[in-house]
Amino acid sequence: LPLPTKATHQRTREHNVRLVLRTLYDFGPTSRAEIARRTHLTRTTVSDVISDLAQDGMVEEIGRGVSSGGKAPILLRIVSGARLVIGLDLGEGTFTGALVNLRGEISHQVDLPVEGRDGAGSLEVVEDLVDRLRAEATGPLLGIGVGTPGIIDSGTGTIRWAVNLDWQDLELGRLLAERTGLPVYVANDSQAAALAEYAFGGVGPRIPNLAAIKVGRGVGAGIVLGGRLWQGDGFGAGEIGHVGVVDDGARCRCGRFGCLETVASAEAIVARARALAAEGPRSRRGRGARQQDGLALGDVRAAFAAGDPCATTAVLEGGRHLGAAIAMLAGVLDVHHVVLHGSVTAFGDRWLAAVRDEAARRSMGLVADAMHIDLVGIASNLTVLGASALLMTSELGLELAR
């Protein structure tokens, strides 16, 4: 059955608007003629679309470019602040939200603690965060992008399972959309971070294929293939933290045993350092065990920096477990670029060397030689940026993600 003519026109128009926006976004200041050339739209169509976008404040003229013979063309660009996105990172004891412009620049950020809250309490914090950021928005909001740990159905905005937050089948997308009237895009936090690394990371040309692995309380990867976020059949791609890697391993937050998280995460390293210290000579002399109870990541970091043998063993073992998982990931995907982020990366060079060494040791020479494992270069919150990028691409058709 053919679509009614009106709907088809409407759809064609939306398609054209997206094509023009994408061209402006990807190629920077551009003339109408250049847009027509790149999009294969007619000059007239491009001018009509630009005129509407300019009226919406999305596009502005910024003067004349270099002439290629005739009159120098007027250059156009997207107005970075024409729309703002609320980007949220729901993870690791703190929920972070920010206002992000169309160039991925953060103008206002709020952090709220969620430590100790249950599922309902955590949801209240999300709503509070959204309300505060809406109140601060100085321009029209394009929507809300959310990055959160767990298995997320990005198609419906439903959190199918978030181990850390006690959320199961929570329709976060629908709830936030009803509260605000804005479009909402929800994705796994590691997936969002990988897209941010692709879109905003590094210098020079974008790296089309990469894995970005978050190593903090949780462990999870995001995978970008051919410049697009790969989410898998069930949006679970990269959820390597809950793959069993140790036989007879410790109980994981997910309820199973021996997951990668139980040996490579921040808490796993802290627990291992504590256990080693308790087994050690001081403990056998009846002291130290209580002292160690309060060990947190910062303490292990200090002990590791001071050369403490228990901390050193725990940290390097954690790195090696991660390296082994990276070897299999690289065997499956053969992506040459793996970047690491999250609180555990603060252990620095010696931890990174253990990760690299174990990944290389378990990989074919040809694969190991080509593989680069590095700490992420972006200082800002990767998940917030990635969640924002996902919302922008979904709303403006900028083609960074599928």
Add this chain to the structure above:
Amino acid sequence: LPLPTKATHQRTREHNVRLVLRTLYDFGPTSRAEIARRTHLTRTTVSDVISDLAQDGMVEEIGRGVSSGGKAPILLRIVSGARLVIGLDLGEGTFTGALVNLRGEISHQVDLPVEGRDGAGSLEVVEDLVDRLRAEATGPLLGIGVGTPGIIDSGTGTIRWAVNLDWQDLELGRLLAERTGLPVYVANDSQAAALAEYAFGGVGPRIPNLAAIKVGRGVGAGIVLGGRLWQGDGFGAGEIGHVGVVDDGARCRCGRFGCLETVASAEAIVARARALAAEGPRSRRGRGARQQDGLALGDVRAAFAAGDPCATTAVLEGGRHLGAAIAMLAGVLDVHHVVLHGSVTAFGDRWLAAVRDEAARRSMGLVADAMHIDLVGIASNLTVLGASALLMTSELGLELAR
């Protein structure tokens, strides 16, 4: 610098021919008007392209279709036998070659043993195979598709490293192209097989995302994502057989230790069954050890079927190691369809149950519930078909692979 006008016209024409062929290939008998509608080419362009293709014998008219008001349209289709492809599978002691038509149907097949030959000797067998098949070809040859174990640079047709064949940096594509004057496409055998499973496997609509794992002498996966073969940054995607999975493991053919191949391949299972039998009570009584020396896969299969405990342990352990690797593969990719092929799959249901159980045990419930691990349904040689499909797609632009 703009291209010369002539080259641009030439390129546009090639592009149009590919579009028309792909439409005919994917949608079956189709009219000129329907092709124009699907390709967005003009009626005149489509008619010109069809006229040329008909003259080449590639396309034929097969009568009139159903009228949608006016005169019933003439339907066109690709002539299956208009071009033949030589498909080669260089693996596992035997090299297999076949003539394959444009529909993936095999008309003539030759198997030649290579057991015991060195690199140069194996290459002679390849050339022999190609010469024999060319002599049998009843129609014009489109080219040669080769599937072979190892890391293959499909861009240049170079075998970078084939563990089993003692080939390193062998320019097989160039050698065969010079010998025959035909286009040649060389790919990893497991990758080719995965494409065949996508293109020709199953019934009903194609499964866009899948992993096909070959478990024979070698272990390797091919990965299809979004209907395209994913080869990775260095064409090594799916080379999981040489990822280290066992600490202090046995020496692998690749020179390293504890690779998946050393615990899950046909030879690993045979060796393990032999070792267990040698340790067993009969051996301790001074008999049996010599008997076991000649154990081959067929013997282990018979012993397994007869309920022999050593064979059972060896086979099920092999299955569990494969299952563990699949858990990580699924954690990385979240593809719901995994198919298994190769000689080890002949161990059947109990082996498959061990693979499935271990993969599920090591995966998140949400992932495990959605994952299907099955034996491949195609009886013919998957690698030959896949290699042919890769050549066809590369020469005719049929878009099955990138």
